[in-house]
Amino acid sequence: MVTSDSQLPVASGRQLMIAIALGAFLSHFTAGIVNVSLPQFADSFNSRLDTVQWITTGYLLVITILLPLMGKLGDRFGSGIIHNAGLGLFTLSSLLIVFSPGISSLLAFRFIQAVGAAMFQATNMALLAKLMPAEKRGQALGIISGAVAIGGMAGPAAGGLIGQSLSWHWLFIIQVPFAAVASLLAFRFIPLLHHRTDRNGSFDVTGAMLFMSAIGLLVAGLSHSGTENGVMRASFFYTGGIGLAALIVFLLWERKHPTPFLPMRALAVPAVSIGLLISTVTFMAANTVIVSLPFFFYSFAVLSSSSVGLLMTIYPACLAIAGPIAGRWSDRLGSRRLLLIGLLSMGSGMAVLALTLANFPMISAIAGLALCGLGMALIASPNMNFIMSHTAKEHIGSVGGLIALTRNLGLVIGASLGLGTVKGSSIGEQNWTLFHMVMILLIGLCVILMALIIWSTREQLAKRLTSLSYRNSVK
Numbered sequence: 001m002v003t004s005d006s007q008l009p010v011a012s013g014r015q016l017m018i019a020i021a022l023g024a025f026l027s028h029f030t031a032g033i034v035n036v037s038l039p040q041f042a043d044s045f046n047s048r049l050d051t052v053q054w055i056t057t058g059y060l061l062v063i064t065i066l067l068p069l070m071g072k073l074g075d076r077f078g079s080g081i082i083h084n085a086g087l088g089l090f091t092l093s094s095l096l097i098v099f100s101p102g103i104s105s106l107l108a109f110r111f112i113q114a115v116g117a118a119m120f121q122a123t124n125m126a127l128l129a130k131l132m133p134a135e136k137r138g139q140a141l142g143i144i145s146g147a148v149a150i151g152g153m154a155g156p157a158a159g160g161l162i163g164q165s166l167s168w169h170w171l172f173i174i175q176v177p178f179a180a181v182a183s184l185l186a187f188r189f190i191p192l193l194h195h196r197t198d199r200n201g202s203f204d205v206t207g208a209m210l211f212m213s214a215i216g217l218l219v220a221g222l223s224h225s226g227t228e229n230g231v232m233r234a235s236f237f238y239t240g241g242i243g244l245a246a247l248i249v250f251l252l253w254e255r256k257h258p259t260p261f262l263p264m265r266a267l268a269v270p271a272v273s274i275g276l277l278i279s280t281v282t283f284m285a286a287n288t289v290i291v292s293l294p295f296f297f298y299s300f301a302v303l304s305s306s307s308v309g310l311l312m313t314i315y316p317a318c319l320a321i322a323g324p325i326a327g328r329w330s331d332r333l334g335s336r337r338l339l340l341i342g343l344l345s346m347g348s349g350m351a352v353l354a355l356t357l358a359n360f361p362m363i364s365a366i367a368g369l370a371l372c373g374l375g376m377a378l379i380a381s382p383n384m385n386f387i388m389s390h391t392a393k394e395h396i397g398s399v400g401g402l403i404a405l406t407r408n409l410g411l412v413i414g415a416s417l418g419l420g421t422v423k424g425s426s427i428g429e430q431n432w433t434l435f436h437m438v439m440i441l442l443i444g445l446c447v448i449l450m451a452l453i454i455w456s457t458r459e460q461l462a463k464r465l466t467s468l469s470y471r472n473s474v475k
Helices: 010-037 038-045 054-077 078-098 103-131 132-165 175-189 204-222 236-255 270-301 305-312 314-333 336-356 361-391 394-419 431-472
Strands: none
Touching: 010 078, 010 103, 010 132, 010 204, 038 054, 038 103, 038 175, 054 078, 054 103, 054 314, 054 394, 078 175, 078 270, 078 361, 078 394, 103 132, 103 361, 103 394, 132 314, 132 361, 132 431, 204 236, 204 394, 270 305, 270 314, 270 336, 270 361, 270 394, 270 431, 305 314, 305 361, 314 361, 336 431, 361 394, 394 431
């Protein structure tokens, strides 16, 4: 087994890519395949739906809470160790879920599965950044984005097919062979990367606990957002309020700690902070569209379930096809211009949907989803490449975990926004007005992000000109 952090031979690099891509695929496939089968779990275990929903929400919540911690542990002990152990844990827990005698044990094994998923999600980008040649890094990140999109697209489809004719056990049995292959390839071809520059430093346990508590409470608050009898739920306010307070305490603690839990120096780099903001906003925008549109399609166009499902595959299909290409382009052209084009495309797609959805010409719905998918493809892997290329080597694992965290946060916020536009017993004019307002908000955020990219580009260019002028004056 390789244990150095040098770049790998081409042959080994391919197996490494397969292992990492399979992990990225599985972590999103397993969320989607269970989502559509929750009523089946409720019937099989004679449980309430709000209990079995934790099979999905608990899985996502555990991953979101643990992502930064696993990225930090990757920096400290080696990204390969954390990644490979996570795949092994994911495989074992997937098998144990199949033999669960009741809902309690199933949930316990599901949460363990989420721990494993957090371990390899938080470290896969760090491994690619450390091991892939710089000229191929964007292409590799594009492949990972494609694997994520395919997993998100295949999960619900597979879950629907299995739910029609097979027991719930097959929802997890189908994952085991893929997870086993990924684990075998990972332990054979992914280096352990033992040596880390910060291994002798103190670990900020208090900061880690504060951060995980804050993120967990904020995500839980968002997942319970909504109204009861026209009034916002009390749980949204007190859960979100406590989470916000914990976040403020965390930030105050981090300012004083000599070795903070979050890489504050890395976050001070404009490219890194802007890139993380782009990740949050774009995944939030994409999931808002994905979650809300099926309700409007059913209402305005009176489409069948199969027609809506087929229509909704346009977005992930465009992302899966164009993601690797965009990653390759980011290696050749740089990330900034692709990010600008991607944000313009995503904003245009949301504008098309906002302006034409009420009348529902089919071509407009297809165009809007395609523009959003192509925009996300031009953003996802180039943005990861953009962030990683401006991150110091000792912070790559932590920042990789934060990229995954911003993705999950964006998905949770987007789901809350999307579901917020379709509240009520039927879709009506009020829902359309809410959707229109949310689209305007998201388009405005895309414009702001484009302005930030242009500003950071000019700042970097100004620094280069100043440095060049200084060198010439010295000569």
